[in-house]
Amino acid sequence: MKVGFEGKVAADAALVLLVAADAGMSPAAEAADSASGGQIGRAMKAANFTGKKGATLEILAPQGLGRDRVLLLGLGEPGKADALAFEELGGKVAEALLLKASAAAVDFSGLSGLGVAPAEAAAHLALGACLRAWRHDRYRTTLKDHEKPKLERLDMVGAPGAEAAFAPLEKVADGVFLARELVTEPANIIYPESFVARVRAAVEPLGVAVRVLDEAEMKALGFGCLLGVAQGSARPPRLLAMEWNGTGNAEAVPTLFVGKGVTFDTGGISIKPAAGMEDMKWDMGGAAAVAGAMMALAGRKAKARVVGVCGLVENMPDGGAQRPGDVVTSFSGQTVEVINTDAEGRLVLADALAWAQKEWKPAVVVDLATLTGAIIIALGHEYAGMFANDDDLAERLLAAGEASGDRLWRQPLGEKGGAYDKLTDSQIADMKNVGPREGGSITAAQFLQRFIEDGVKWAHLDIAGTVWKAKAGPTHDKGATGFGVRLIDRFVAAHLEA
Numbered sequence: 001m002k003v004g005f006e007g008k009v010a011a012d013a014a015l016v017l018l019v020a021a022d023a024g025m026s027p028a029a030e031a032a033d034s035a036s037g038g039q040i041g042r043a044m045k046a047a048n049f050t051g052k053k054g055a056t057l058e059i060l061a062p063q064g065l066g067r068d069r070v071l072l073l074g075l076g077e078p079g080k081a082d083a084l085a086f087e088e089l090g091g092k093v094a095e096a097l098l099l100k101a102s103a104a105a106v107d108f109s110g111l112s113g114l115g116v117a118p119a120e121a122a123a124h125l126a127l128g129a130c131l132r133a134w135r136h137d138r139y140r141t142t143l144k145d146h147e148k149p150k151l152e153r154l155d156m157v158g159a160p161g162a163e164a165a166f167a168p169l170e171k172v173a174d175g176v177f178l179a180r181e182l183v184t185e186p187a188n189i190i191y192p193e194s195f196v197a198r199v200r201a202a203v204e205p206l207g208v209a210v211r212v213l214d215e216a217e218m219k220a221l222g223f224g225c226l227l228g229v230a231q232g233s234a235r236p237p238r239l240l241a242m243e244w245n246g247t248g249n250a251e252a253v254p255t256l257f258v259g260k261g262v263t264f265d266t267g268g269i270s271i272k273p274a275a276g277m278e279d280m281k282w283d284m285g286g287a288a289a290v291a292g293a294m295m296a297l298a299g300r301k302a303k304a305r306v307v308g309v310c311g312l313v314e315n316m317p318d319g320g321a322q323r324p325g326d327v328v329t330s331f332s333g334q335t336v337e338v339i340n341t342d343a344e345g346r347l348v349l350a351d352a353l354a355w356a357q358k359e360w361k362p363a364v365v366v367d368l369a370t371l372t373g374a375i376i377i378a379l380g381h382e383y384a385g386m387f388a389n390d391d392d393l394a395e396r397l398l399a400a401g402e403a404s405g406d407r408l409w410r411q412p413l414g415e416k417g418g419a420y421d422k423l424t425d426s427q428i429a430d431m432k433n434v435g436p437r438e439g440g441s442i443t444a445a446q447f448l449q450r451f452i453e454d455g456v457k458w459a460h461l462d463i464a465g466t467v468w469k470a471k472a473g474p475t476h477d478k479g480a481t482g483f484g485v486r487l488i489d490r491f492v493a494a495h496l497e498a
């Protein structure tokens with residue numbers, strides 16, 4: 001689907017008209033209503049359509065307009081319609097028209113009193129429509145014509161300035177799409193090496209500097225935790241580092257994002273049950289979000305210095321696999337007793353976090369990981385869990401979550417060496433990789449904290465419940481959400497570029 005900004009509504013386009021709460025027709029809707037001899041208003045009455053936020057009403061072949069289709073779109077209280085609300089409205093447009101119309105146009109003419117400027121409203125509506133329209137049909141060879149997306153063009157009409165406002169948002173959408181693609185592709189297609197290849201092809205042309213560590217380099221550096229996870233797989237691991245510096249200052253202190261990239265998680269020798277194991281193809285959702293965010297930031301030329309690091313492994317149980325009870329030495333020098341090989345994400349992140357801090361000396365570190373099933377028990381699929389060692393960073397991330405729709409809920413994090421840490425004390429090593437069942441997401445976060453250097457502001461986002469959705473949402477189809485890309489983009493825009 002292509003977004004356009006034509007001055008006029010094309011003759012063959014489905015016409016999308018906004019209606020505020022209590023049936024308040026927009027000027028464009030009023031004009032269409034009178035051209036149709038009042039047919040639009042009659043249809044609204046007959047359908048009891050009052051302009052409630054997100055409601056839609058399709059009117060086919062209305063008289064006097066020469067179009068096959070008019071879509072009324074409920075705006076709710078105009079003053080309360082902010083950028084995120086317009087994204088959700090855009091999602092409704094895509095949902096209603098994707099399979100039905102080849103062209104559509106939203107007429108903003110004469111609208112005022114919105115919660116954001118009309119240009120922003122139109123740009124965010126277009127973003128929402130693009131996000132909701134994304135699908136991954138690559139392996140579906142028998143789709144019938146009526147099952148295939150038809151909408152090729154969506155025009156925003158009567159909102160001067162919308163094109164410029166949409167330009168950076170389109171780059172953000174590209175980043176979301178990269179993340180969704182990586183998450184959706186199965187593990188026979190996306191494994192550490194192919195993950196690197198796909199991401200490299202997407203971000204290098206945008207000016208992102210890419211560095212990759214292979215197995216031998218990681219061995220030489222002492223990545224015992226990450227390599228222990230990787231050793232049961234025929235697929236070699238990779239560490240992918242991406243740097244974008246849009247500040248013009250080579251010495252600017254970078255902000256670091258680190259992603260868990262387990263391209264498939266069988267559990268290893270502590271193998272998972274068969275039912276639902278296919279979901280573990282998306283155990284690289286954190287790495288996908290980091291890669292997508294780098295693409296978004298470089299694409300829109302963010303004025304910030306940002307480093308993204310992805311720890312990429314496949315967790316498999318072959319004859320070389322690590323055993324429960326094995327002790328490994330991390331890059332940091334700390335030793336870990338691997339009680340459960342299914343608690344592998346924290347092992348991968350331990351080395352990725354420690355190495356990246358040493359390499360880049362960031363002031364702020366945020367990691368994203370599909371780390372624990374326990375966070376899904378705690379929060380369901382609406383919020384990701386956030387653990388932070390700094391209140392100011394936590395507040396900023398929460399605000400970015402609300403603004404972007406990638407919402408976070410803060411969880412408790414204890415002191416280093418405190419009561420929560422005692423739960424992962426080991427008899428034989430510095431720590432073990434699992435605690436008791438209770439508080440499983442917290443002990444996982446505490447484990448990561450042991451690899452965060454003193455003085456570094458750090459947040460861990462457990463996104464196990466938000467990377468993949470069984471049901472479609474306002475701005476995503478069912479499946480991969482791209483969670484984290486817009487969150488990082490917002491966070492960077494509000495706090496590093498402002």
Ligand code: BES
Pocket residue numbers: 265267283340342343344345370371372373374434435440464465
């Ligand atoms: N990748 C899983 C976490 C997960 C579970 C993500 C379900 C999405 C849906 C992680 O590697 C894992 O297996 N965690 C274990 C930890 C346990 C062994 C302490 C879990 O949550 O059961």
Ligand code: MN
Pocket residue numbers: 265267341342343344345
């Ligand atoms: Mn696991």
Ligand code: ZN
Pocket residue numbers: 262265283342344345370371
């Ligand atoms: Zn995992």
